[in-house]
Amino acid sequence: MSANTAVADKYRNNFLKEIEEQVEMGDWVKMCMQCGVCSGSCPTNFQSAWEHPPQELFMMIRAGKREEVLTSTSMWNCTSCYNCIVRCPRKLPITHIMHGIAEYAHRIGMAPKMQPTRFFSGLFWKNATHTGRVNELKLSMGLYFKDGFVQGIKNGMAMQSVALGLVKAGRLNVMELFGGHKCKDQKKIHAMLAKAYEIERTRKAAKMAG
Amino acid sequence: MTEHVATNETILVVGGGISGMTAALEAAETGKNVVLVEKNPALGGRTSQLYRYFPKLCHPICGLEINQRRLKGNPRVRLLTMAEVSGIEGSAGDYTATIKVRPRYVNENCTACGDCARAVETMVDDPFNYNLGQHKAAFLPNAMAYPQRYVLDPAIIGTPDADKAKAACKYGAIDLDMKEETIEVKAGAVIWATGWQPYDAAKIQPYGYGRFKNVITSVEFERLADIHGPTGGKILRPSDGKEAKNIAFIQCAGSRDENHLRHCSRICCMASLKQTHYVREKYPEDGKSTIYYIDIRAIDRFEDFYQKVQADPSVNFIKSKVAKITEDESGNPVCWGVNTEGYKRYTTPHDLVVLAVGMEPSVKGVNIPGHIVADSSGFIEADPANGAVFGAGCATNALDVNRAVQSATAAALRAIQVVNKVAKAEA
Numbered sequence: 001m002s003a004n005t006a007v008a009d010k011y012r013n014n015f016l017k018e019i020e021e022q023v024e025m026g027d028w029v030k031m032c033m034q035c036g037v038c039s040g041s042c043p044t045n046f047q048s049a050w051e052h053p054p055q056e057l058f059m060m061i062r063a064g065k066r067e068e069v070l071t072s073t074s075m076w077n078c079t080s081c082y083n084c085i086v087r088c089p090r091k092l093p094i095t096h097i098m099h100g101i102a103e104y105a106h107r108i109g110m111a112p113k114m115q116p117t118r119f120f121s122g123l124f125w126k127n128a129t130h131t132g133r134v135n136e137l138k139l140s141m142g143l144y145f146k147d148g149f150v151q152g153i154k155n156g157m158a159m160q161s162v163a164l165g166l167v168k169a170g171r172l173n174v175m176e177l178f179g180g181h182k183c184k185d186q187k188k189i190h191a192m193l194a195k196a197y198e199i200e201r202t203r204k205a206a207k208m209a210g
Numbered sequence: 211m212t213e214h215v216a217t218n219e220t221i222l223v224v225g226g227g228i229s230g231m232t233a234a235l236e237a238a239e240t241g242k243n244v245v246l247v248e249k250n251p252a253l254g255g256r257t258s259q260l261y262r263y264f265p266k267l268c269h270p271i272c273g274l275e276i277n278q279r280r281l282k283g284n285p286r287v288r289l290l291t292m293a294e295v296s297g298i299e300g301s302a303g304d305y306t307a308t309i310k311v312r313p314r315y316v317n318e319n320c321t322a323c324g325d326c327a328r329a330v331e332t333m334v335d336d337p338f339n340y341n342l343g344q345h346k347a348a349f350l351p352n353a354m355a356y357p358q359r360y361v362l363d364p365a366i367i368g369t370p371d372a373d374k375a376k377a378a379c380k381y382g383a384i385d386l387d388m389k390e391e392t393i394e395v396k397a398g399a400v401i402w403a404t405g406w407q408p409y410d411a412a413k414i415q416p417y418g419y420g421r422f423k424n425v426i427t428s429v430e431f432e433r434l435a436d437i438h439g440p441t442g443g444k445i446l447r448p449s450d451g452k453e454a455k456n457i458a459f460i461q462c463a464g465s466r467d468e469n470h471l472r473h474c475s476r477i478c479c480m481a482s483l484k485q486t487h488y489v490r491e492k493y494p495e496d497g498k499s500t501i502y503y504i505d506i507r508a509i510d511r512f513e514d515f516y517q518k519v520q521a522d523p524s525v526n527f528i529k530s531k532v533a534k535i536t537e538d539e540s541g542n543p544v545c546w547g548v549n550t551e552g553y554k555r556y557t558t559p560h561d562l563v564v565l566a567v568g569m570e571p572s573v574k575g576v577n578i579p580g581h582i583v584a585d586s587s588g589f590i591e592a593d594p595a596n597g598a599v600f601g602a603g604c605a606t607n608a609l610d611v612n613r614a615v616q617s618a619t620a621a622a623l624r625a626i627q628v629v630n631k632v633a634k635a636e637a
Contacts, residue, residue, distance in 0.1 A: 035462070035504040040533025040547035040555075041416075056553045087416070087533070089467035 003108040007208060008066065015064045022207060024100035028092045032058040038084035038094050050074040054084060054094050057101070070110035075102045076117040107204065119146055129193055132183030137176040216245055216288075218304050218632050221625045222397035223247065224295050225572075227255020228611055229603025230403035231277045232618035237401075237626055238286040245395050247293045247309055252355035253278070255405050259338060259352075259429065261436040263611055264484040265515050271354055273611070278356045291357065296392075298400060302598035303632040305397045313388035315362035315372075320383040322350055322358040329378035330371045334363045336440070339433045342448070343440030348375045353438050362386075398632045399598040399625035402582070402590060403618060406569040406604035409464035409471055416534035417463065417565060423449035424543050425535060425563045427463075428481055435488040445492050447562045449541045454562035455493050458545055459485065460532050461503040465568030473587045475608040478566035479507045483519045485564065490524055500526045500560065502545065509610070528556070535563060569608040598628040 011018035019026040032055055039053030052060060052074045060069050075098040084094040102118070105111040111118050123142045128134045144159075145152030156163075166172035183189060216222075219242070223234040226248030234246040253274075257263070260270045281287055290311060297308040316326075326348040333344040338352045347363040360383075366372045367386060376384040408429045411419035419425045424447045426434075437443035447454040459482040464470040483506075486499040506527075508516035519525050533547040542559040549556055571588045582601075583593035589608075590601030602621035603614035 033466075033504060034529075034550050035531035036529075036548045036550040037531045037533050039553070040530070053548055053553060055548075055550060087469075089462070089469065089531070091468045 015066045016062050019061050023104045025093050025096045029058050029061050031090050037087050041083045041087045044077050050077050070105040073112050073115045076115045132189040133181050135176055135180040216395045218398045219629045220397045221399050223401045225403035226253040227405045228257040229614045229618040232615045233401045233602050233622040234287050235280050236619050236622035238284045244287045246287055246289045248291045249294050251291050251361045252351035261432045264480045265512055303398045307395045309393050311391045315388050316360045316383050317385050319381045320359040325378040326375035329374040332366050332371050339440050340430045398629040401600050401602050401621045401625050402605050403602040404572040404605045407572050409568040409570045411565050411567050418535045422537045422543055427565050427567045431564045456498045456561045458560040458563045459501045461566045463565035463567045471568040475568035476509050477610045482566045486525045502528050502532050504531050573605050600624045
């Protein structure tokens with residue numbers, strides 16, 4: 001049984017409860033009074049138009065629209081500007097809830113695979129933890145080639161002048177492509193992370209088992 | 211009015227709005243002696259500043275006039291205007307209140323003929339109209355002021371204008387030597403009826419009150435609609451005097467908001483529904499109201515009032531708390547937000563935006579002399595720890611006129627019970 005089917009089975013027809021127990025800050029969702037100030041105040045909302053603004057997501061959670069919420073790209077659009085938290089008349093930590101839902105959808109394998117924010121987050125994490133240092137050249141190239149080789153070349157060409165400018169200013173080292181710089185003790189970083197993963201795994205497994 | 215000596219059997223009523231007047235009269239009409247203290251130069255409080263009240267849409271002049279007549283005919287109420295309680299000492303059945311009385315510069319000889327106002331040239335802000343207009347520095351607080359007696363603004367004392375007023379008075383009513391007095395009053399029980407104040411709308415930063423002239427508060431809108439108001443009863447917008455026909459009402463401006471007022475102010479939904487009637491009354495052809503709301507709370511038995519407004523094609527309801535207001539190049543306030551019915555974004559210009567501001571208890575943040583238990587919004591709670599200090603009206607909760615009167619009557623009964631006990635003990 002996959003992680004998804006296990007929890008779906010457990011919380012059959014009670015998606016709100018699932019969110020409350022599994023999502024960080026999820027217990028705040030029931031406090032929403034549907035005033036709409038969060039989405040009205042969202043700087044990304046008016047431009048890139050979320051499919052479901054936060055208060056709609058909260059309503060969908062209460063309505064049990066599990067599939068639609070967890071596979072949505074909406075919460076991945078949050079830029080953590082905190083406008084909604086500041087303005088919410090009920091003081092819901094909306095930003096944190098958005099990240100909480102996104103993380104949960106990712107954890108149980110429901111998150112949209114190629115959503116740029118999600119893709120970038122994964123890329124960044126892998127990049128940074130590999131050597132203990134962020135390799136910016138590899139990171140940006142990874143993002144360029146997200147949608148295939150041809151698109152990657154196109155993206156690279158489009159950003160050419162910026163890249164050259166960075167190289168000239170000493171901000172981008174082409175040699176980073178081969179290995180790149182590292183922290184002093186890569187092994188210890190990996191050991192630390194392994195321990196952290198282990199702690200997280202136990203904690204989340206306990207939560208999922210409930 | 212007979213001056214009676216206040217004793218431990220006297221009831222002190224603080225605040226002369228609809229609640230304080232009611233409490234004072236109910237107690238006095240059972241035979242108790244009452245001292246009624248009002249901060250302003252006239253009674254009536256915020257009720258007198260309304261154009262009409264719901265649900266019957268009659269003018270508050272009517273209800274207040276009844277109370278004024280009761281007051282005039284009752285020698286047991288001693289009225290102190292321009293007076294504020296600065297301290298209360300003692301315990302139930304034995305209080306001593308310190309009261310500061312500001313000078314009115316006009317004595318009881320005044321016949322309200324208005325000669326002083328005609329003689330004076332200085333203009334000062336008119337707080338009765340929420341400073342939307344100005345009036346002469348010798349003024350009658352409002353058309354139906356009780357007592358019907360003029361007031362001199364302290365700003366002109368010591369200037370030639372004050373002497374002009376004095377010279378113009380045929381009745382020797384102007385006394386420029388009046389000074390602030392501090393008096394002490396004994397009382398067995400105290401009724402605290404200091405009412406409410408509109409929440410400071412400038413604190414709701416995204417709505418631009420104070421930055422955009424055409425964003426006003428609901429209490430200011432009452433004055434615009436009133437024939438005694440700054441525009442003579444025409445709904446004209448402040449920036450350019452243009453007729454405001456397309457008006458937005460924003461509900462919960464401050465209320466039900468942990469960042470502002472925690473409580474629901476209860477009256478604002480009915481107040482805005484009522485104010486849509488003003489728009490239709492003034493502009494029957496092309497007046498248009500838009501109510502932005504979270505949910506409409508037509509308190510008490512007023513659901514039918516709400517349904518009638520809903521059926522009115524000139525009123526549009528949008529289920530959304532407006533996120534922000536901007537101003538376009540012609541000075542129109544523009545409302546931004548998301549309509550939660552359908553989750554559609556809107557950016558809508560209006561002629562005028564009226565913020566249905568919440569009720570903040572006047573006692574909030576003020577150290578009521580003596581110890582008083584208040585709730586998290588600052589409203590006085592009924593608590594044995596308060597001794598014989600009883601809250602009444604909007605000092606205890608967000609109430610409409612009807613419920614404020616009920617609350618005041620209840621407070622009067624509690625106060626009467628205390629002074630009856632005192633009377634029995636002394637007999």
